[in-house]
Amino acid sequence: MIEVTLLGTGSPMPDPNRAGPSTLVRAGEQIFLVDCGRGVQQRMAAVGCAANTLTALLLTHLHSDHIADLGDLIITRWISTFTPDPSPLPIIGPPGTAEVVEATLKAFGPDIGYRLAHHSDLTAPPPVQVFEYTGGVVWDHDGTLITAGPTDHRPVTPTIGFRIEYDDASVVLAGDTVPCTGLDELACGAGALVHTVIREDLVESMPLQRIRDICGYHSSVEQAAQTAARTGVGILILTHYVPALIPGQEEDWRSRAAAHFGRQIELGNDLHRVDVHPGVGTAR
Ligand SMILES: [Zn+2]
Numbered sequence: 001m002i003e004v005t006l007l008g009t010g011s012p013m014p015d016p017n018r019a020g021p022s023t024l025v026r027a028g029e030q031i032f033l034v035d036c037g038r039g040v041q042q043r044m045a046a047v048g049c050a051a052n053t054l055t056a057l058l059l060t061h062l063h064s065d066h067i068a069d070l071g072d073l074i075i076t077r078w079i080s081t082f083t084p085d086p087s088p089l090p091i092i093g094p095p096g097t098a099e100v101v102e103a104t105l106k107a108f109g110p111d112i113g114y115r116l117a118h119h120s121d122l123t124a125p126p127p128v129q130v131f132e133y134t135g136g137v138v139w140d141h142d143g144t145l146i147t148a149g150p151t152d153h154r155p156v157t158p159t160i161g162f163r164i165e166y167d168d169a170s171v172v173l174a175g176d177t178v179p180c181t182g183l184d185e186l187a188c189g190a191g192a193l194v195h196t197v198i199r200e201d202l203v204e205s206m207p208l209q210r211i212r213d214i215c216g217y218h219s220s221v222e223q224a225a226q227t228a229a230r231t232g233v234g235i236l237i238l239t240h241y242v243p244a245l246i247p248g249q250e251e252d253w254r255s256r257a258a259a260h261f262g263r264q265i266e267l268g269n270d271l272h273r274v275d276v277h278p279g280v281g282t283a284r
Pocket residue numbers: 061063153156176
C-alpha cells in the first residue's frame with residue numbers, strides 16, 4: 001500500500017486554510033515529499049512527519065508556489081538531524097533544480113554561518129544532493145521505484161511528473177500540466193493520479209487578464225478527469241484548487257470530474273489522506 005496525504009491543497013494565492021502545493025507519499029519505510037509549498041512543515045508536523053525523516057524531496061517544477069519553503073525545509077532538516085555525518089537529502093527535480101538549490105543555500109548563507117559558528121557539533125553546511133531529470137528512472141531503492149516523465153506546463157519548462165511504485169501499488173503525481181502524452185504514458189494504469197486543477201469556468205470569468213492567463217497552462221477539473229479516464233487509473237485525487245475550494249462546494253467540483261471519470265474521485269482539505277492498495281487501477 002502507498003499512503004498519499006495532501007499536505008497543501010492551495011495555490012499561489014495565500015489562503016488561511018490551505019497550505020501551498022505539497023503532497024506526502026509514504027511507501028513502506030520511505031517518505032517522499034512532492035513539492036514544498038508555503039507552510040509545508042506545519043502540515044508535515046500535523047501528520048507526525050519531521051524534515052529529518054524525509055527520504056527524498058521530489059520537485060515537479062520550479063514555480064514559486066511549489067518551492068516556496070525549500071529553504072525552510074533544508075535548514076530545518078539540517079539543524080534537527082543530530083547524528084554525526086548526516087546523509088544528504090536527495091532533491092530530485094527538472095533541470096534548473098541545482099541552480100535553485102544552490103541559490104537557496106546562498107540566500108541562507110548568513111544563517112548557515114551563524115549556526116556553524118554557534119554549534120560545535122555542526123561542522124558542515126546542510127548536506128543536499130541534487131539530481132536533475134526530464135524522464136526515466138529517478139529512484140530505485142528498498143522496493144520503491146520512481147520514474148519521471150515530461151509534462152506540459154509551458155512556458156514553464158522543463159516540468160516533470162512522477163510515478164511511485166511500491167508493493168504492487170502505484171501513484172502518479174502530475175504537478176501542473178495541460179493534458180499531454182508524457183503524462184498519459186506516465187499515468188497509464190496507475191493506482192492513483194494526483195492532479196492539480198483549476199476551475200476554468202470560474203477563472204475565465206474573472207476580470208483580470210493575468211488571472212485568466214493561468215488557464216493556458218493548467219488542466220481544468222474536466223481535463224484532469226479525462227486524463228484519468230484515458231489512462232485507466234483507479235483513483236483521481238484533485239489538489240491545488242484554483243480558485244480555492246469553498247467548503248460545501250465539494251460536490252460541484254466532484255460532479256464535474258465524475259462526468260468524465262467513473263471511478264473513485266478524492267478531493268478535500270489539507271491533510272486529506274488516500275490509501276492506494278495494490279491492484280487499484282489496471283495493470284500497466
Ligand atoms: Zn506551476
